[in-house]
Amino acid sequence: MxxxxxxxxxxxxxxxxxxxxxxxxxxxxxxxxxxxxxxxxxxxxxxxxxxxxxxxxxxxxxxxxxxxxxxxxxxxxxxxxxxxxxxxxxxxxxxxxxxxxxxxxxxxxxxxxxxxxxxxxxxxxxxxxPQSVVLTYNSEMFTGDDVPTSIADFMDTERFPGKRIAYDYITTLPALLLADGVDKDEIFPLDFDRAESAIDRLGADLELHSDLAQETERLANGDFAMCLCFTGRVETGARQNPNLEIVWDGIYQTWxxxxxxxxxxxxxxxxxxxxxxxxxxxxxxxxxxxxxxxxxxxSGPEVPEKYRRFVSSANEEAVKGNEAVTDVDYMKENQDLVVQRWNDMTAG
Structure with missing residues (x-):
């Protein structure tokens, strides 16, 4: 053209x-x-x-x-x-x-x-x-040195009580499976039954939200203790409340x-x-x-210093290799099924 x-x-x-x-x-x-x-x-x-x-x-x-x-x-x-x-x-x-x-x-x-x-x-x-879904927590909601250190802590409501929030979309599924203990190399094909079981176990402690901006706003406000959030959104929430912390051990990478x-x-x-x-x-x-x-x-331009703590490529040592990456071929072939199963397991 x-x-x-x-x-x-x-x-x-x-x-x-x-x-x-x-x-x-x-x-x-x-x-x-x-x-x-x-x-x-x-x-x-x-x-x-x-x-x-x-x-x-x-x-x-x-x-x-x-x-x-x-x-x-x-x-x-x-x-x-x-x-x-x-x-x-x-x-x-x-x-x-x-x-x-x-x-x-x-x-x-x-x-x-x-x-x-x-x-x-x-x-x-x-x-x-390119972006990551990560476990993020509001450090004001926890006392002492016992704070979340792995994405698995999202599922541990006994040790880390408090409400959790996540995006009401299929990008939450891989991160949720990672939090439930599925190995990063076995996330795909998605185990829908296991994901549904994880949601059921969290019960009233989990709220799904359809607005990404409000998700981190409510975490910053103290309405929630933890979030499975996109990293860029965590940074905007941290402008409101600098006590938001990212856990890099266990992330889901997509773009x-x-x-x-x-x-x-x-x-x-x-x-x-x-x-x-x-x-x-x-x-x-x-x-x-x-x-x-x-x-x-x-990787293009250097990440500005003010953003480095929110970008996975600047925190590779903390990620510890525990990073699941989207399987585009699987999602292309199964998109309708994934959406349907997600809607079914989150209905009501």
Whole structure:
């Protein structure tokens, strides 16, 4: 696509003049607009400051943001042929499963060479912010030196009493199985019966929440003692309460893909934005605003000092090799089953 080359050329100009006048360019007489959707909270602000504003200044493409992402809403839009969300962030399993059905394939002119190949799992998504689900606790809720030291402590309500909170989505399943003692190399295929048993044993001590931002807010407020949380969200909660602590012994590693939703009214701008993210230099500014590392080859830019205690790649010694990684092939083939079993075991 000819315009992609123009956009990438403008990207280098935008980066070079970031401290200058901020003059914008327009690559088209009929500039399109985009609606970008992610999971809300600080991630929206980081996407705006790190990606959307620079992209808009370089291209003249207008944008707005929405949240949270809902897979069912995307499917309804595509089925009706009336897409109002142009770009969405999804887990790699959803990206792989719905590539070509709900999501457009990347333009072949988009250069993915700068991305870490272990995160490039389909023909639709551009990978961004690899992230970990970790046990996080509010140290104000515990006294003395007996504090959680392993993800297994999430299940130990006798030694560590207090309510637990986790994200009401399938990304919690692998972390929950890890907490229940499943070896990191045996997380997949998912043991649904064991996961359901773990949820039943936690009973009223576990609450599932559909809002990632509020999840860490409530942990910081003292409403909960522990959380299975995404690391970047822990950092935003720690701004409110610095007593949030991460346990690195036992983590679930995954990442996010940005994809273009089918039937958009701005297909060229969709692909241009994907090309923008596929360039390590123009993906990098996001990581000045939120505690994640880049999906670029060689890990991209250095993690800012203020974020280092929240990023797994900066705490590898503490992780002790106890890290389960998402199995994209399994999730692609079993996504519907995983969602159904998760909904069944968490209903009511």
């Amino acid at each position: 000819k315009r992609i080359g123009i956009v990438l050329a403008l990207a280098s100009v935008t980066l070079a003049t970031a401290c200058g006048s901020g003059a914008s360019s327009d690559t088209s007489e009929d500039a399109q607009s985009l609606v970008f959707v992610n999971y809300g909270g600080e991630a929206v602000n980081a996407a705006e400051e790190g990606w959307l504003k620079p992209f808009s200044e370089a291209t003249g493409v207008e944008y707005r943001v929405d949240s949270p992402f809902e897979a069912a809403k995307v499917k309804a839009m595509v089925d009706a042929g009336k897409t109002t969300w142009d770009l969405v962030t999804v887990d790699p399993g959803t990206s792989a499963k719905e590539c070509g059905t709900l999501f457009e394939e990347r333009d072949p002119d988009i250069d993915m060479a700068g991305m870490d190949p272990k995160f490039v799992n389909d023909e639709c998504g551009v990978p961004v912010y 996010t893909n940005v994809v273009a939703v089918k039937h958009s009214q701005s297909p060229e701008s969709q692909q241009e934005f994907l090309a923008w993210l596929a360039d390590p230099e123009t993906q990098a500014p996001f990581y000045q605003h939120m505690a994640y590392r880049s999906a670029a080859k060689d």
